[in-house]
Each structure stands twice: as C-alpha cells, then as structure tokens.
Amino acid sequence: MAEPEKKLPRIEISERRCKACSICVDFCPTNVLEIRGTSCVVKDLEACTRCQLCDLRCPDFAIRVFD
Amino acid sequence: MAVAKQKLSVPFDYDKYLRKDKLPHIWCPGCGHGIVLKSLLRAIDNKELSKDDLCMVSGIGCSSRTPGYVDFNTLHTIHGRAFSFATGLKLAKPSLKMIIATGDGDAMAIGGNHFIHTCRRNIDMLIIVYSNAIYGMTGGQSSPTTPIGSIATTARYGNVEPPFDICEMAKAAGATFVARGTAYHTQELERTFTEALGHKGTAVVEVIDSCPIYFGRMNKQRGASEMMENIEKNGTFSVKQADKLPDEKKEGKLVRGILHRVERPEYCEQYDKLIVAKATK
Numbered sequence: 001m002a003e004p005e006k007k008l009p010r011i012e013i014s015e016r017r018c019k020a021c022s023i024c025v026d027f028c029p030t031n032v033l034e035i036r037g038t039s040c041v042v043k044d045l046e047a048c049t050r051c052q053l054c055d056l057r058c059p060d061f062a063i064r065v066f067d
Numbered sequence: 068m069a070v071a072k073q074k075l076s077v078p079f080d081y082d083k084y085l086r087k088d089k090l091p092h093i094w095c096p097g098c099g100h101g102i103v104l105k106s107l108l109r110a111i112d113n114k115e116l117s118k119d120d121l122c123m124v125s126g127i128g129c130s131s132r133t134p135g136y137v138d139f140n141t142l143h144t145i146h147g148r149a150f151s152f153a154t155g156l157k158l159a160k161p162s163l164k165m166i167i168a169t170g171d172g173d174a175m176a177i178g179g180n181h182f183i184h185t186c187r188r189n190i191d192m193l194i195i196v197y198s199n200a201i202y203g204m205t206g207g208q209s210s211p212t213t214p215i216g217s218i219a220t221t222a223r224y225g226n227v228e229p230p231f232d233i234c235e236m237a238k239a240a241g242a243t244f245v246a247r248g249t250a251y252h253t254q255e256l257e258r259t260f261t262e263a264l265g266h267k268g269t270a271v272v273e274v275i276d277s278c279p280i281y282f283g284r285m286n287k288q289r290g291a292s293e294m295m296e297n298i299e300k301n302g303t304f305s306v307k308q309a310d311k312l313p314d315e316k317k318e319g320k321l322v323r324g325i326l327h328r329v330e331r332p333e334y335c336e337q338y339d340k341l342i343v344a345k346a347t348k
Contacts, residue, residue, distance in 0.1 A: 017090055021097035021279075026292035055078050056253050057295075059101025060091060064078040 009050050010066040015039040017062035024054035024063055084108045084118065089136050097283075097291025099250035099276025099299075100130055100197055104137070106253050107166070107195065110260030122163045124153040126178060129204045129278075130170035130197035139166075147178025150185040150194070157190055161335045164264070165192035172202045175211040175231050186240035188334040189268045193260075194242075196233050196271065199278040207281030218285040237271035238327045244270035245327035250277070251299035252323065262325060268333050275299055275321065 011032070018039040025033045025040060030047040033040050033054065040063070054063050085108075094100050111121070121139040125131035127146040134141035140163070144152040153165050174182050174196045185194070201219060202208040209219035211231045218225060237245045244266040248256035256274065263270040277283065277294035288294045304312055306324035 019091065019096035021291050023097060023292050023295070026290075052078065056105070057102055057251075059094065059098055059105075061081050061085065061101065061105070062091075066078060 006046070008045055009048050011042050011045065011048065011054075012064045012066065013040060013042070014062045017060045019060055019062075021059065023057050023059065027053050027057055029053065079109055079112070081105060081108055084111065084138055085136055086138050092136055093132055094129060095203075095278075095280040097277075097279040097294075098129070098203075099199065099274075099278075099291075099295070100133065102250040102253055103195070103197060103256065103274050103276055104133055106248075106250075106256040107260050108137075109257045110264055113257070113261045114264045116164060116264070120162065120164055121166060122153075122156060123166045123168060124149045124156070125168045126170075126173040127204075128170040128173045128202070129199075130168050130195075131173060133168040147173050147176070148181060149173070150178060150181040153192055154185060154188070154190055157192060157335060158338065161191075161339070165190075167192060167194045169194065169196055170202075170210075171196060171198040171200065171212040171231075171233065172210040175233060175236070179211075183236070183240040186237050186242040186269050186271065189241060189243055189331050190334045191267055192269060193263050193266075194237075194269065194271045195260075196273045197276055198233060198273050199276050199282060200230070201278045201282040203278045203281050207278075207285060217282070220281075220285075233273040234271070234326050237269075237273075241269075241331075242271045242327070243268035243329050243331050244325070246271070246325045247273045247275070247303075247321060247323045249275040249299035249303055249323060251295045252303075255305075255323070259325065266328070268331060275303065275323075 020035050020038050022035050032044050032048045034043040052065055055065050118139050123134040123139050124142045125134050126149040149167050153167050157165050198212050200213045202210050207220040209222045209226050213226045216225045234245050234247050246259045248259045263272050279291040279294050283294050303321045303323045
C-alpha cells in the first residue's frame, strides 16, 4: 500500500527584508535553511518540523512558516 | 468580541502592527532589536490592546528607531528625554498605554536623571531598555553597561569602568515592576512583556541583546548567532534556576525573569484625586 503523501509546510521568505544575518540558519534544529547570496533560502523543505524557531528569532520580519 | 486565538501552526501576523512601507528596518544584520520588537508585538496581541490606545515614545539611538516601524501613536523625541515627554503625554491623556523604547546609553547615561525620577513617581508606563552594552548608532563607544575588559571605540585597551545594573537601579529608584529578559529567550520575553503590560505603575524591562557589528567585531565574537549563544544564553540564568545553581556558576552572570513586583499608588491617579479634592470645590 502506498504511503499517503506527506504534507509539506510552506516557508515564505521576503528577499526584500532579509539581510542574511544567518540567525535562522544557525538556530534551525534540522538544517532546513541556508544563505545564498544576500538572502536565506530553503535547502531541505522535507526536514522542516514546523518548530517556528526561525520565525520567532528572525530580527527582520522576513521569514514565516505556514503549516 | 474577542478574536479567537491563532493556532500554533499559523504564524503570527506581525504586519498588522507594522508600518510595512518602512521595512526593511535600519538595524544591522543580526541586531537583536528586531527580535525584541517581535516579542513586544506578540505580548500586545496577547493583551488584545487596540493600536489607538497605545503610544510608543523613544529618544535617540538604535533602539529608539522602534516607534518608526510600529503602527501605534508614536513620538520620537530628544536624547534621553523620552521619559519626560511620556510623562507629559500620560498626564494630558491618562487613557493612553505608554511604552518607552530606550537604549542603555539613552536611559542610563544621557537620560539617567529622567529615568530615576520616572521610576520614583511610579507613572503607569512600560519602559523597555534595550541593553546591548554599546552606543551602536554613533560608532561603538563604551556605554554605562559595557562590561569591564570589553573593547569599545573609546576603550581601545579594554573598559575599566564597572557597568550599571539597570534592574537594581530601577528597583532602588522605586519602579514597581522590574524584570530582565534576553532576545535569545524570545518566548520568555513575550511572557514578561505580557505581565509588564498588565501592571499598573512603572514597569522596567531590561532586555539583553547583542550588537554584532560594533560590540561583536571589537570583542572577537564570530557573528550574531554566536553572540546570542555566548552573551544571552550562557551569560544569564533564570530566577527559577537561581536557588539550584551553585555560586561559582552564577558568577559574572545576570539573572533573568521578573525580579521585583510591588503595588504602590500610581502618580496620575494620585494627581487626579488631588485635583478633584482641592481644585474643583
């Protein structure tokens, strides 16, 4: 029997607001994010546990995690 | 009608309290001030306060740019005098809930006198002191909370002055609610702000946050996240841990949590009573 498809969270990052301080990258417990250029990007969405630590600690109001 | 509480899976909508056209803000990459502001906005949402009933007042400095980004009644005033402007405004319109955003230099050095007399009078307001141990906006000069031995632009061989303990100072001056938090412990800070917003009288919340650009670079901190770990997480312990921790582990560290809370007559109420009793006969 095929496993039901896992529902992935949606991570919204505002490139305009992000300053690439890497707080979200360093405090993410499952290494979902990385810095690419002048903004953070999602590297591995499947690893996201929706803990919202990136959302809580982003100083720039740039990242939001939707279930 | 009270709005139903958001589910945890839905992220908090900060934008409803912000002036979106002013973002991105001017704070440097990794500056803790944005995290403190987020905790405050969540606390305001917890208390279900209306944007029109709030007034945010500030002086000069990095922290004092906060009112520029929030969509409340806001007042950006002169260096160190945010307390005096807020006192006047509160007396003119006591229904406003006053929040003062100030920095360690703004509150302790330039506005030190105004700070202690605001605490003494016990005027109903929340004072948030963003304590990053440096004057960030003017280029990293040492401030009254720079720790002994730290390098600053005006202390090239290390600071020799002992720092102020802002919470002890507020307590001694007569503030009726004194607490300390950090930008790292953002949910704990949200709870502290929620308690402070419900307090009647002068509430002082010192928030330890980090300045990675000036303090961090001069003091060999590798980046914003390392500073949050070293200064905010490992440099503090909570009031709950205070009894259990041995003294050698507490040395050089700051205690965070609600440190002092008493009830005392509030200034505006006492003033109104006086006017009714004496001047309206």
